Amino acid sequence: MAKKKPGKQTYIDWFRMMMLIRRFEEKSAQMYGQNKIRGFCHLYIGQEAVAGGLMSAMEDGDKVITAYRDHGHALAMGIDPGAVMAELFGRVDGCSKGKGGSMHMFSKAHNFLGGHGIVGGQIPLGAGIALAEQYKGTKNVCFCFMGDGAVRQGSLHETFNMAMLWKLPVVFICENNNYAMGTSVERTTNVLDIYKMACAYDMPSEQVDGMSCEAVHEALERTADLARKGEGPTFLELKTYRYKGHSMSDPAKYRTKEELENYKKVDPIEVTRKEIIKKKWMTEKALDELEEEIEAEVAKAVEFADNSPFPEPDELYKDVYMEDYPFIVE
Numbered sequence: 001m002a003k004k005k006p007g008k009q010t011y012i013d014w015f016r017m018m019m020l021i022r023r024f025e026e027k028s029a030q031m032y033g034q035n036k037i038r039g040f041c042h043l044y045i046g047q048e049a050v051a052g053g054l055m056s057a058m059e060d061g062d063k064v065i066t067a068y069r070d071h072g073h074a075l076a077m078g079i080d081p082g083a084v085m086a087e088l089f090g091r092v093d094g095c096s097k098g099k100g101g102s103m104h105m106f107s108k109a110h111n112f113l114g115g116h117g118i119v120g121g122q123i124p125l126g127a128g129i130a131l132a133e134q135y136k137g138t139k140n141v142c143f144c145f146m147g148d149g150a151v152r153q154g155s156l157h158e159t160f161n162m163a164m165l166w167k168l169p170v171v172f173i174c175e176n177n178n179y180a181m182g183t184s185v186e187r188t189t190n191v192l193d194i195y196k197m198a199c200a201y202d203m204p205s206e207q208v209d210g211m212s213c214e215a216v217h218e219a220l221e222r223t224a225d226l227a228r229k230g231e232g233p234t235f236l237e238l239k240t241y242r243y244k245g246h247s248m249s250d251p252a253k254y255r256t257k258e259e260l261e262n263y264k265k266v267d268p269i270e271v272t273r274k275e276i277i278k279k280k281w282m283t284e285k286a287l288d289e290l291e292e293e294i295e296a297e298v299a300k301a302v303e304f305a306d307n308s309p310f311p312e313p314d315e316l317y318k319d320v321y322m323e324d325y326p327f328i329v330e
Contacts (some may be wrong), residue, residue: 044072053216091308119155121250149180210238
């Protein structure tokens with residue numbers, strides 16, 4: 001049976017989440033410039049529709065694992081903005097106790113299993129999470145995100161083969177923002193449609209408009225339902241775009257200003273905003289007020305992070321080993 005098409009509240013939720021991610025990331029860039037955030041920092045600006053569609057499509061108990069551009073996923077999974085900002089600041093009240101930083105966020109309570117800095121390292125882990133859910137007999141699905149650079153890793157092929165062989169309940173999702181770390185897809189492969197890589201394993205796959213919350217929501221919900229029914233994995237290529245460089249140190253000179261401006265014409269936040277106004281679900285004034293509330297929430301997150309202490313030195317020796325694994329079946 002087809003699910004009900006997203007309506008008023010879903011669109012408002014999408015707008016709020018995408019705007020929260022956008023303002024959070026803009027503030028993160030500012031804090032990085034003030035040396036509050038150190039190390040690598042990869043912003044999600046431009047790709048917010050993916051997080052929005054994920055938020056509305058997943059069900060309680062589903063797991064998410066992703067790469068190092070993870071702030072948006074963390075917020076979409078319901079982690080408090082203050083805990084995410086504190087993690088960026090390296091403080092004890094961060095979602096990973098200040099030990100993960102920008103690239104290694106984690107929250108068992110929110111079923112968010114990273115944030116992984118190794119390119120493609122999360123792909124086999126995503127299959128492992130799905131195997132655990134299958135073994136326990138749940139209907140939970142693992143959404144395993146990766147970038148277009150990660151699909152060049154050999155571990156993807158090994159994982160796809162195993163996932164299809166065992167019909168694991170996992171949706172593999174490539175957020176194709178065109179440039180990996182700075183090299184265009186055209187310069188790295190003869191197969192420009194990344195979703196076709198799954199054909200070698202007879203894995204269902206398709207290309208999706210990653211700049212549309214509705215398209216992402218529909219694709220994730222539908223493929224997750226297949227996984228819940230025991231029909232195995234799907235590979236989705238979400239065609240999206242990052243408006244900033246690969247990381248804070250990347251000036252992104254490998255693309256033209258015209259290209260960037262063309263993608264900004266389909267900014268998912270503005271598209272969703274216009275749809276809400278068109279349907280008369282909220283007025284421009286009400287949306288502006290909501291945006292002000294979000295900006296205040298982000299400012300509060302920065303204040304929370306700034307007031308959180310740094311970890312004590314002995315924290316280096318804690319959380320190295322863990323006996324109470326989250327997926328052990330008693």
